Each structure stands twice: as structure tokens, then as C-alpha cells.
Amino acid sequence: MRMERSLPTRDLTARIDRKEHIGADGDRLVVLDGLELRLAPGTFTCLIGPSGCGKTTTLRILMGLDDEFDGELDPALREARIATVFQEPRLLPWRTVAQNVLLALPRPDLPRVEAALASVGLEGMADRYPAQLSLGQARRVALARAFATEPEVLFLDEPFVSLDEASAGRLRDLLIALWQRRPMKVLMVTHNLREAVRLADRIVFLTERPARVAGVAEVELPRDGRDPEAVSRFAAELARRFPGLAVA
Amino acid sequence: MRMERSLPTRDLTARIDRKEHIGADGDRLVVLDGLELRLAPGTFTCLIGPSGCGKTTTLRILMGLDDEFDGELDPALREARIATVFQEPRLLPWRTVAQNVLLALPRPDLPRVEAALASVGLEGMADRYPAQLSLGQARRVALARAFATEPEVLFLDEPFVSLDEASAGRLRDLLIALWQRRPMKVLMVTHNLREAVRLADRIVFLTERPARVAGVAEVELPRDGRDPEAVSRFAAELARRFPGLAVA
Amino acid sequence: QEQDLPIVRLGLLQYGTVNWEAKTIVDEGLDEKYGFELEIVPFAGGDATKVALMAGNVDVTTDDWLMVSRQRAMGDPLVFIPYSTSIGAVMAPCEGDIQSLEDLEGKTIGVAGGPLDKSWLMLRGMASESGMDLAAATTPVFGAPPLLTEKLRQGELDAVLNYWHYNARLETEGYCEVISAQEAARSFGAEGAVSAVGYVMNEEWAEENPDLARGFVDASRDAKEVLAESDEAWERLREMTGAENEEVFQMLKQRFREGIPTSTPTQERDDTAIVYNELAKIGGEQLVGPATEMAPGTFWSGLESGS
Amino acid sequence: MSRSRSATAARLLSVALFFLLWHVVSLYVSPRLFPSPWQVATFVLRETESGVLPYHLSITLLRVLAAFVLAMAVGSALGFLMGRSRGADVVLQPWLILTLNIPALVVIILSYIWIGMTETAAITAVALNKIPNVAVTIREGARAMDPTYMEMARVYRFSRVKIYRDVIAPQLQPYFAAAARSGIALVWKIVLVVELLGRSNGVGFQIHLYFQLFDVRAIMGYTLAFVAVMLAVEFLALQPLDRRAQRWRPKQV
Amino acid sequence: MSRSRSATAARLLSVALFFLLWHVVSLYVSPRLFPSPWQVATFVLRETESGVLPYHLSITLLRVLAAFVLAMAVGSALGFLMGRSRGADVVLQPWLILTLNIPALVVIILSYIWIGMTETAAITAVALNKIPNVAVTIREGARAMDPTYMEMARVYRFSRVKIYRDVIAPQLQPYFAAAARSGIALVWKIVLVVELLGRSNGVGFQIHLYFQLFDVRAIMGYTLAFVAVMLAVEFLALQPLDRRAQRWRPKQV
């Protein structure tokens, strides 16, 4: 894997000792309990865990959207240029598709917006409002927005759901291509083990709530040898190694 | 497949000759162009098609949410008790989880609400507000709501995304169990061919926009013989039969 | 028996000076003496009494002959009964440089009641006789009476043309009368004092209830006599006047007494007609309506037949 | 717990600050133009003991209440209709602008002349003044509603009651709150004018009397008495309701 | 196209209906209390020709404009602050209730006394009357904002300008529209009182003058002249702006 290492080459670390949510009736709910993550430069990490275990909560903390936790965050995270695909598209409904992408760029750059929209298959939709998109199209706009900003750290929360397999496959390829071109750290939440095997360098498995790291798997398959066959085989092996956590 | 046939035994048909959407700038976009669907009593139909081809639009027309199309809808659809899982959870954010389910019932029935929530693995979350749920939990509430109403026709728009495989598997089993207990017609949109093979009696493939029926496959596997192996095999076969439409 | 007496409803400003007389009528039992029971309906603003009379919720209220004449000209048969000749006057600091009408030139002068105020128009008429256009030569500021008084105290205004009870207070604070509208009336040729305000009632009501109307006028006259002579009667009114000190109280008493009309009804009617003609010239159609002369019957005819 | 306690402390401090400021200013200004809080308090106490203030205050409050309820009911219905139906909006729009902009004075006088100088006329006049304001606010709310919830309700065949109570009302709540808060204040201000123009009691009547006498102390006293009632309503009724209505909201960033 | 044409037709019909109704009523009522549209129109024409009405109307409009802009700016800022910061809300709340409920008369008189009988005092008084109403409305809007958009903006490090222009303003738009529409009407009503109490020109001054003469025709004439201006503002400025702001919304069910 060739890579121009010009940007931060340090590992980014996050230690979340404890994160509680407060319910409507004031009861406390421990969501994260001693979770440590390390994002190495140029690595692609996947996070897998059961529904409601705290994956989104973890991403929010890493992105600096939630300060109310015990633990320590690498200060470099606060300064890094980050981008994200939230679990829902989160487009501004009162701005057109093109404006939504444009706004996320530090400097206006229309050609880049057009290129980003074309790369996710949305040519000619630049002037629509989000309410006029299908959900899959809206997700693709969110992906285009994240990709267009060329971030140093990219957070993805189940980015490829609501997409047909063909589109999803193309977008996965696009993501890998981008990531190989620029040395960014990627942290992606997914429920799809095969997807994780296909994309990631490391897979972090989380336990049920309160989430802790239940296991870490390095994906040792070469990038150019990840055909469906090999992916299925590796996924099946993981499912054996982490019973109850990974389902092939 | 045993089934107590007490409720409407007629086929429900829908013919959508043409459906246009109007963009912000007034341009017309043909979304559906000569689409015919037939829902036979007690059958489980899956709809598969590329992102943005018009699946959600079709469901909305069938549910009576969109009258502006050329074509004909079976009037029985308007009277039938229907339920749906939208592509997003669409819970009322100002009502608790339990209230959200309760409101959908024609008559208040708290025990049924509790049973429905328990069946999707949300015991003890009855008094939370939707903003305090993870997306996967919210989707499960939407499923519980749809299941609790015991509909005659059930529409599902990608109901099992954002769920870990284990939960999704359990919920698929739950859906099949419900469907076998009561003779309801199910129309489910999915992007997951294996999921469709596992659940459906018929799979309808749609073309790119404007959507037409590109092919119909009857899933001839016996219900009790749909183990992962068999499903994979059948899916691969479908992918061969419908190249470009189905991706295994 | 008291309940059997017919009721006359009198709409008044709660702290208006007319209220002093009305209270005296009730306190002295003058209403019963003339065979009616006086019901005082208090209001907070002058506009309210006008609306009340229009809406038929009171039988008698107070206003001026200008208004009565204008309404009559438009077909609304109101009649006027003089009540007081205490009229507006221009007040300025006693020590200041404003001692006469001419001194107002170039000054800022507060005018209560707006540009159609009777006193203001009368003074303008008087000034024009000596070739001065008062409205152009001064900077008039129209505003609410209490506010204008306050502004004079603050020194923002050089002089104020205001109603007599505001002026009475100012007189105790080092301000003097520069000129009164009554002087203007005299300059027009009026022989006696003209009224500033009076009772107003509907002529139809007066015709249907001649005894009540008559009785009311008699009771009013008696009350004035009491107030003119008796200091005790004034003690009862002390709180009602809102006088903040003895000096103000005495001043109000004195000015009130001076304002009791002395002319005969006919003479006053003729004097008023003279003034009316002058005002019609200045105020134009906007002020007096289509009639250039005071509408016949503005002064209640019942007055002349009686006393 | 401790959060709401510190809020109460801040609130009290804020009120104390207000009186302090007032006191300090009053030291430098003629007491006739700007009486001190103590002078005003003395006046209020005296008028309360004599029963005059409670009498006028309670009458005014009743008028405010009646007109408020009337205006909110009619205005909300109208605004909702206009927000939901383009036809109604187009047809009623000129009327709305007209009634919005008719001076209070004109409406009040016409009511008094037509209906008579009665309580009904007074309350009608106030309500008529306020209705278009409510309608304008609720209309914006009705327009801004999220249609996806209504779709859900239609699929599940929600009854009319459920639609209004569980789908529509919660979405209109902030607009309703805005209309109610600024509404009660507006109603009160118009009631003052109504009382000035044709009622023989009420706070507005009193305030104008004292204005003729230029008794600033009394004007302030009556004003503050009403404000005190409104503060009580705010903290004892509106805010708890508000908190209830906001419970579901995620915290703001 | 045809849709907006039929809307214009409906609108004109609605206005025509208004005049018809007025005409019919005026047939049955004394013209002194309720003059016909033609009498009022004649008056307006005459006063326009003589230049009197345009003079007073333009002065009033300038005052309305100045006070409106001032009140919207200050009120929005205040309301936004209170909606976003619980601390600010708690501290400012009692002040808000107080200022909301101070009678217009009191504010106007105090302004005139303190600032002098000047244009500044007049406009300040009107703005002070209106600010709390704007604040109350915008506060509800700020509270009802969807935090998910702000989160997105923070992740992408939106500049301050972008946050206000692209994230916050569109969410506050309906509240702003409500505050503006009912605001301009309220400002105009208070300007009338301000002009009555201490200005020597303006529509309010004229209306009061004619009220003393009990000239209903003139009162209606001046009122309608202002309403006509407001209708023009509504249809030529507010509605196109509104439509622009609503463009993105999905159709309502």
C-alpha cells in the first residue's frame, strides 16, 4: 500500500472510561464503560457491535459533539479536519443538493462539488432539494459531502445501507480509492461483517451495552485479493473466532 | 404452509400507468411507467430495484398517500387495515415509545404494546422518547408498531437495515411467524437479495427509473428448507437469471 | 320612595372638575329636591363620555358647544348647557421673557387638545387681528395635557396652552398666565365670558323628559351656589380634586368659583355665536363642518324659557 | 434538583437586581417623575388594604381572561385553516391584513357604538384586536408542520382526536406558546384602552385617571400589580406546562 | 402560471366582497356612524390631492419602519439568546414578562419625559413596546431548532456566517415571519398612540383629530390608506419572500 505521508502521522487515541446517558425520567444509563480506541495513520478501522450498544455514541464523542464523558481524547482530534456520514443523511432540507455539499467545503469550489456528485451517481440532481430525493439518493449526497471535503479523519456510521448492492459496491470502491489516494484515518460503523472484511484493516468488536472492546481482528487479506470468495471465507473464520459477536 | 383463511381472499391489484414527480424548478420526472402489481392473499412479495427507481413512490401510492398518478388502485386497499414500516422510523418524537405503539392500535391495549416491544427486544424502554433511542432501536419500535396492529396488508420499506445481523435475523423470524399465524399480504422493499429469498414467495425486480417490472421470480424453496446454504444457492441462481438486477 | 325617582345618568371624567359639582348635587340631596336621582357614570377619558352618549349609555355628559353645533349640523340633535367659563390659557414662567401674546414669537409652545382646540383657535384669531400668524410664528407641540405640563416644568417647552385645572397647579409653582382665551373672546366683541364646557344632552331626551332636564339644570345651578359660598362643601371635595397641597387646593377653589357663568343665557348664546364665527374662519370646514354659523338650537332652548 | 434550585436563585437575583436598579435611578430623579420602589410599594399596599386595587385588578383580569380565551380559540382555528388550505389562505389573506392593521381605537369605538357600552362589547373588541395576531402565528406553524407524521397517521387510520392531539398539537406547541405569551400581553394592553374608552372600572381606568393627575407612583403601582400576577402565572402555570411540552426534545448543542 | 392567476382572481374577489359587504352595511346604518366606501374613497382622494394624507402617511410609515427594524433586530437577538442559553433565559425571563406587560402608555410617557418630545423618544417607545413580543416568538423558535443540523455544522467546521445563514436562519424563518407580520401591525398600532400623545403629525395624530370631530369617514379613510400600503407590502414583498423561503418544503398532506 503506497501512501504519501505528509499529514499527521501519529496515532490518535481515545480513552472513554465512562459515558452515561440520562433518560427522560432522570435515570442513568451506562453506555460506554472503559472503551479504548486507537486510530493509526492511514488505517481503516471498522466498528461492529449489536444495535444500541453505543457505537453512535462513541463516534459522537470522537467527533467532539459530546463532552459529557469521563476519559481522554487526543487533542489533535479537535483540530483535525474531519468529515462524517451520520446514520441518517442529515442534509439541510432548505438547501439544494449542491449547496449542501458546497457548504461543507472550507472554500467554495463548484467543480469539486460537481465531481463529487457525479462520483456517487447523482449527475443532474444538483439543484434539487433533499425532500425530492429518495433515501438512497440522500445517503449518497451525504457520502459525496464527506468525500468532497478531503478530511484527515473520516467517520462513517453505516454509510452503505438503503442502497442496492450494485450502488453500494461502487461506493465502497470509491471510498477505498479515495482512502488510498490520501492518507486519512477512517472509522466506520457497520453491521455487515463481509463489508468490514472487504474494507477494513482492523475490525473492532464491541460487547452489548455497556460497550467495551470484545475483540480486535486484523484483516490480513491483501487489498487486491479481497474477492467475494476470500471475503466470505475470512468472514466465516471471524464468526468462528468471535462467536456471538460476528455473524457471517 | 398452513393458514386460516378468514380474511379477504381476493387478489389485490394495482396498475400505475404513469407517475410523475414535479421538481422544485417545475420540471417533470417520470418515476413510474406502466407498473402492475398483484398481491395474492397470504403471499409475501419482495420488491427489489436500484436506488431511486421508485420503490418508495410505489408503496406510497399503494398506501393511499399519493393520489396524483394515472392508473387504478383496488378499492379494497383503501378499506383494508394496513400497517407500514417506512424507510425511516417515523416515530412521533413527542410521544414515548409505548405511546407510539399504542396510538397505532385502533383500541387501547397496553398488554399488547408491551408484548410487541418485548418481541423486538425493547423491554424496559417503553417510557423513553424516540430521541433517546439508537437508530436501530427506533427501527425496532417502528416494527413493533406495525406488527402490533395485526394488519391485513403490511408494507415494509427496508425494515431490517441499521440492525446487527443477529437482531435482524430474529426479527425476520418474528415477521415470518406473524405472517404464518395470520393471513396477511406483505409487500417488502429490500436491497438484500438473500433476505428476499429467505422471506418471500415472490420477488419482483424493477428496472432503473422509470420503474417497470423487469422480472418476477417465484421462490420455490420450501419454508422449512431455507437454511443459509440453500438461500445462497438460490440467490446466486437468481443473480444469473436476472443479470444486472440481482446481485447475490 | 327613593327608588321611584327617575334616574338621570351623567357620564363624567372621574377626576374631571364637573365631578365636583355632581358630587355636591348628590351630597346635598339636590337631585331628590328636583325629583330625580343622579347616577354618576365615571369614565377615564373624555373620548369615552362622547362614545357613551352616542351609544345611548348616558343621558347627560360634558363637552363644548363647538362639538354640539357640529353634530347638530350633521343631524344629531344634541343641546348644550353652559357649565363653566374657566377656559384654557397660555402659561409661562413668571420671571421669563414671555409676558404677552407677541412674546410667543419663535417659541415652542405646547398645545393641549390638538390643532382644533378651541382655545388655540381663539388665540390664533386674536393674534391674526394684530397681523400675527400664531401657528407659523411659534412651534406648536400637540400632546396630552399632563405630558405638556410636565414638559413645561422640565423646560423643554417655553409655554403651554392648557386647561384651567392644569394651569391652576402651575400657578402655584411660579408660572403665570400670559393670556387667556377669554381675552380673545372679548377681542372678537363678546361682552361677557363665553363657556368653555357645558352639559350636553340629546334634545329628544330633553323633550321626552322635560322635568328631568329642567330639574337637572336647576340642581346644577343650586350646586354652583353652594360651591360659591360654602367652604365646607369644598372640604368634602378635597380628596377628589387630587390637590397635592393646600395652595393648589385653594387655587382650584378660587378658579372654579371665578368660572361660574354670570351672563344671561341669551347673552351668552350671542357672545358664543360671535366667537363661533371667528373660529369658523380660522378652523374652516374641517372644524365646524358645512355650517359657517353656530347651528340654531345649540344652546338648549329650555334655558331661556326658564330662569 | 440542584439545577432548578440554582435557577430559582438566579431568578430571584434577577428580580432583586431590577429593584436595586430602580432604587438607584430613583435616587437621582425627581420622585414625582420616578418614584422609588418603596413609594410605589406603599401605594400598592394602601390601595390593596382599601380594596380598591384588588377590585379593579380582578375585573381587569377577568376581562383579560375572557378575551384571551376567545382570541386564542378563534385565532388558532383560523390560522390553522389558512396554514393548511391554500384556498382559505388566498381568500382570507386580505382580510387578515386588514384586521391586523385596523387601529385598536377604531375597533373599540365601533364595538361600543354597535354593541353598546357593555362588557360584551369590550371583550369582543379586545378579542377582535388579538385574533389576527394569533392567526398569523399559528398559520406559520401549520405551514411548517412535517408532513411525514401526518402520513404515518393516515396509514394507521388515526382517529380525528389522535390526529389533533398527538400529531398536530405537539407540532404547533411552540407557535401556540409564542402566540399565548405575547398574546396575553397584547390583550392586557388593549383591555387598558378598552377600559379607558368605555368602562367605569378596571386597571386601565385607574391608570388613566392617575395619568390625568400625572401620578406616576400610582401608574407604576397598578402596572406592577398586574405584572406581578403575570409573573405568578408564568412561573406557576406557563413554565411547568412548557417544561412538560419540552420534555421530549433532545438537548441543544 | 394558471395556479397563481386563479389565486390573484380569488384575492381580487375577496377584496371585492369586502367592499360589497361594506357597501351593503352602510346602506342600513347612519352614514355618520358608518360611511359608505364611496364616501370614504372621496375623502381619501381629496386628502391625497391636497397632499395632506401623503404627508402624514409617509411620516407614519417612516416611524413604523424605523421602530420595526429596531424592534426586530434587538428582539430577535434577545429571543435567540434566551432560546439557546438556559442561563440567559432564567435571568432575563422576569424582565421579559415585565416589559411585555408594561402598558404602552407608560412606556411612551416615560420615554417622552426622559428623552424629550422628540422623534427619537417616539421611535424608542414603540420599539420598546414591540421588542419583548419579538423576543418571545423567536425564543420559541430557537428552542424548537433541530440540534442534528447544528451537529453536522460543527463536524464540518462551518464558519459563523454559514451557521447563522444556512443552519439557524432557515429554521427560525417561520417564527421570524410570524413575528414580522404581527409585529408590523403592532408597531403601527403603537405608533398611533405615540403620535396621539406627543407628536404633531402622522396618521395617528390625524385620526385622533378626526376622532375629536367624530368624523368616522376620515378615521376610516386614514386607516384604509395605511392598510392599503400594508397590503401592497404584503403582496409585493412579503409573499414573494415567503414563497422563496417555503420552496424547499415538501407538499403538505
Ligand SMILES: Nc1ncnc2c1ncn2[C@@H]1O[C@H](COP(=O)(O)OP(=O)(O)OP(=O)(O)O)[C@@H](O)[C@H]1O
Ligand atoms: N417529492 C419528490 N419530488 C421530486 N422527485 C421525487 C420526490 N420524491 C422522490 N422523487 C424522485 O423519484 C424517484 C423515485 O424515488 P423513490 O423514493 O420512490 O425511490 P426508491 O426506489 O425508494 O429509492 P431508494 O432505494 O433510494 O429509497 C427518485 O429518483 C427521486 O429522486
Ligand SMILES: Nc1ncnc2c1ncn2[C@@H]1O[C@H](COP(=O)(O)OP(=O)(O)OP(=O)(O)O)[C@@H](O)[C@H]1O
Ligand atoms: N440522548 C440519549 N438519551 C438517553 N439514552 C440514549 C441517548 N442516545 C442514545 N441512548 C442510548 O444509548 C445506547 C447507545 O446508543 P447508540 O446510539 O450509541 O447505539 P448504537 O450502537 O449506535 O446503536 P445502533 O446500531 O442501533 O445505531 C442505546 O441503548 C440508546 O438507547
Ligand SMILES: [Mg+2]
Ligand atoms: Mg447508531
Ligand SMILES: [Mg+2]
Ligand atoms: Mg425508498
